[in-house]
Amino acid sequence: MKLGVLADQAAISLPSGSDAEVTGFAIDHRKIAPGTVFGAFRGARFNAEDFIPAAIEAGAVAVVARPEASVEGAIHIAEDEPRRAFARLAAKFFTPVPECIVAVTGTNGKTSTVEMTRQIWRMCGERAASIGTLGVTTPDESVSTGLTTPDIVTFLSNMSGLAREGVSHVAYEASSHGLSQYRNEGVPVRAAAFTNFSRDHLDYHKDMEDYFAAKMRLFDEVVDDGGTAIIWHGEENSEWTRRAIEHAQKRALRVLTVGERGEYIRLAARTPTQLGQDLEIEFEGETRKLRLPLIGAYQVANALVSAGLAMATGKSASQVFDAVGRLQPVRGRLERAAISASGAPIYIDYAHTPDALEAAIAALRPHVETERGGRLITVFGAGGDRDQGKREPMGRAASEHSDVVIVTDDNPRGEDPAAIRAQVLAGAGENARDIGDRRAAIAAAISEAGPHDIVLVAGKGHEQGQIIGSGENMRVLPFDDVEVARQCAAQGVQA
Ligand SMILES: CC(=O)N[C@H]1[C@@H](OP(=O)(O)OP(=O)(O)OC[C@H]2O[C@@H](n3ccc(=O)[nH]c3=O)[C@H](O)[C@@H]2O)O[C@H](CO)[C@@H](O)[C@@H]1O[C@H](C)C(=O)N[C@@H](C)C(=O)N[C@H](CCC(=O)O)C(=O)O
Numbered sequence: 001m002k003l004g005v006l007a008d009q010a011a012i013s014l015p016s017g018s019d020a021e022v023t024g025f026a027i028d029h030r031k032i033a034p035g036t037v038f039g040a041f042r043g044a045r046f047n048a049e050d051f052i053p054a055a056i057e058a059g060a061v062a063v064v065a066r067p068e069a070s071v072e073g074a075i076h077i078a079e080d081e082p083r084r085a086f087a088r089l090a091a092k093f094f095t096p097v098p099e100c101i102v103a104v105t106g107t108n109g110k111t112s113t114v115e116m117t118r119q120i121w122r123m124c125g126e127r128a129a130s131i132g133t134l135g136v137t138t139p140d141e142s143v144s145t146g147l148t149t150p151d152i153v154t155f156l157s158n159m160s161g162l163a164r165e166g167v168s169h170v171a172y173e174a175s176s177h178g179l180s181q182y183r184n185e186g187v188p189v190r191a192a193a194f195t196n197f198s199r200d201h202l203d204y205h206k207d208m209e210d211y212f213a214a215k216m217r218l219f220d221e222v223v224d225d226g227g228t229a230i231i232w233h234g235e236e237n238s239e240w241t242r243r244a245i246e247h248a249q250k251r252a253l254r255v256l257t258v259g260e261r262g263e264y265i266r267l268a269a270r271t272p273t274q275l276g277q278d279l280e281i282e283f284e285g286e287t288r289k290l291r292l293p294l295i296g297a298y299q300v301a302n303a304l305v306s307a308g309l310a311m312a313t314g315k316s317a318s319q320v321f322d323a324v325g326r327l328q329p330v331r332g333r334l335e336r337a338a339i340s341a342s343g344a345p346i347y348i349d350y351a352h353t354p355d356a357l358e359a360a361i362a363a364l365r366p367h368v369e370t371e372r373g374g375r376l377i378t379v380f381g382a383g384g385d386r387d388q389g390k391r392e393p394m395g396r397a398a399s400e401h402s403d404v405v406i407v408t409d410d411n412p413r414g415e416d417p418a419a420i421r422a423q424v425l426a427g428a429g430e431n432a433r434d435i436g437d438r439r440a441a442i443a444a445a446i447s448e449a450g451p452h453d454i455v456l457v458a459g460k461g462h463e464q465g466q467i468i469g470s471g472e473n474m475r476v477l478p479f480d481d482v483e484v485a486r487q488c489a490a491q492g493v494q495a
Pocket residue numbers: 027028029030041042043044045046047048051133147148149150151152175176177178181183204
C-alpha cells in the first residue's frame with residue numbers, strides 16, 4: 001500500500017515529493033521490518049526518538065515524530081502530536097474494520113458494559129465481540145491481552161482481524177490511559193458511553209480535571225460526527241455527569257441519558273430479589289417491567305447503558321429489553337465463587353476504587369440476613385505502583401459499609417506490601433485486620449463466616465496472578481480469587 005494514499009485518506013501531509021510502499025506499522029523499534037512506518041513517541045520510560053536511527057536501519061520507510069526529532073534516511077512525518085497522527089494514519093492501513101463499533105469510558109463499569117453490550121448484540125443475532133480488561137471476546141473464543149488497551153497497533157490490527165473473522169459489531173473499553181495516549185482510536189465509533197466518574201489513577205493523571213479531560217476526548221474527538229452519546233444519569237446527579245452531557249452537546253452528538261434521572265431510559269424502580277432484581281423502566285412514554293438476573297444496583301446501571309448502546313446502533317427495544325432479562329454474569333464482577341461450609345456465599349468482585357467498593361458492598365448488603373445476626377465480611381487490598389491517594393478512602397469505604405474488614409495484598413508490584421496495607425488500614429480503622437497473605441486472608445474470612453453472613457473478596461476479580469516486584473524483578477505468582485475461595489470453602493467442609 002502506498003504511503004501517499006494512506007496519508008491522503010488520513011488528511012496528513014507528507015514532505016513534498018515523498019512516497020513509499022508501506023508493509024506495516026510499529027511503535028517499538030524492535031518490531032520494524034522493511035517497509036514499516038515507525039511511530040516514535042516520548043513515553044514515561046523511554047523517548048523513542050532515540051531509536052529512530054535503529055528503526056531506519058531495520059527498514060522503516062517513514063517515521064511519525066515531533067517536528068524537532070531528527071530523521072535521516074526515511075520520510076519524516078512531522079506532527080506536534082505524533083501519537084494522534086500515527087493513529088489516524090495506521091487506521092487507514094488496518095482495514096476493513098467491523099461496521100458497527102461503540103466505545104465505553106468511565107471510572108467503573110467499562111468492562112461490564114462492553115461485555116453486556118456484546119451479549120445483547122449476540123442475542124439479537126449479530127456476530128459481536130468486546131475488547132477490554134477481560135481481553136478480546138469473540139463469538140468463538142476469549143483471548144486475554146494483559147492490558148485493557150494494549151497499544152494502537154495491536155488495537156487496530158485486532159479490529160481488522162475481527163472484521164476478517166466476520167465480526168460485525170464491537171464494543172471496546174476506552175480507558176483514560178488509552179485515550180490520553182491515543183491508543184484506542186482511529187476507527188469509526190458510532191456511539192460512545194460514559195458510565196460514571198470518581199477517584200482513580202491520580203498517579204498518572206495530574207488531578208481529577210486532567211483525568212476527566214482524558215475521558216472526555218471520547219466525546220470531544222473520538223466518536224463520529226453525528227454519533228450518539230449514552231450517558232448514565234443516576235440519582236446521585238453528579239456534577240461530572242452534567243459536564244459529560246455538556247461535552248456531548250457541544251459536539252452536537254445525539255445525547256441519550258439513562259438512569260434514575262435519565263430521559264431516554266428512566267429507571268423508575270428497582271427491587272432486589274433473591275437471584276436478581278425487578279426493574280421498572282420508562283421508555284418512549286411506556287412503562288416496562290424487566291427482570292435482571294444479576295444482583296446489585298451497579299449492574300443495573302451497566303445493563304441499561306448497554307441497552308442504550310444496542311438501541312443506538314439500531315436494535316429494537318423489544319429485542320434489547322428481552323436480552324437484558326437474559327444477561328449472563330460478567331467474569332469476576334459479583335461472581336459467586338462458592339458457599340462456605342457454614343452456608344455463607346462468597347462473592348468475588350473487581351472493586352479497586354473507593355466508589356466501586358461502596359457499590360459492591362451495597363450490592364450485597366440487601367442479601368445479608370441482618371435480622372438473624374448476619375454480617376458482611378470484606379477482604380480487599382490496593383495495588384502497588386498505582387494511585388496511593390485512593391488507598392485510605394478505600395479503607396474508609398470498606399469499614400463504613402462492612403461489618404468485618406480484612407486488609408490484604410493485591411498486586412504490590414514494586415512497593416512494600418506492608419506499607420500499602422498500612423495506607424489502607426489508616427482509612428479502615430482499628431477494627432480492621434491486617435493479613436498480608438491473600439490466601440490466608442480469604443481463608444480467615446471464610447472460616448469465620450456464619451450461615452447468615454456474606455463474604456466479599458474484592459480487587460482482583462478475573463485476574464489470574466499476584467504481581468510482585470517491578471522491572472527486571474517482576475513476577476506474577478498464579479492466583480485466582482475464585483479458585484482460592486472454592487478451595488478454602490471445600491477445606492471447611494472436610495474439617
Ligand atoms: C503508563 C502507561 O500507560 N504506559 C503505557 C505506554 O507506555 P509509554 O508510551 O510511556 O512507553 P515507554 O515504555 O516509555 O516507551 C516509549 C516508546 O518507546 C518505544 N520503545 C521502547 C523501548 C524500546 O526498546 N524501543 C522502543 O521503540 C515504546 O514502544 C513506546 O512507544 O504505552 C505502552 C504501549 O502502548 C503501554 O504498554 C504502557 O502501559 C504500561 C505497561 C501500563 O502498565 N499501563 C497501565 C497503567 C494501563 O495503561 N492501564 C490501562 C487500564 C487502566 C484501567 O483499566 O483502569 C489500560 O488501558 O490498559
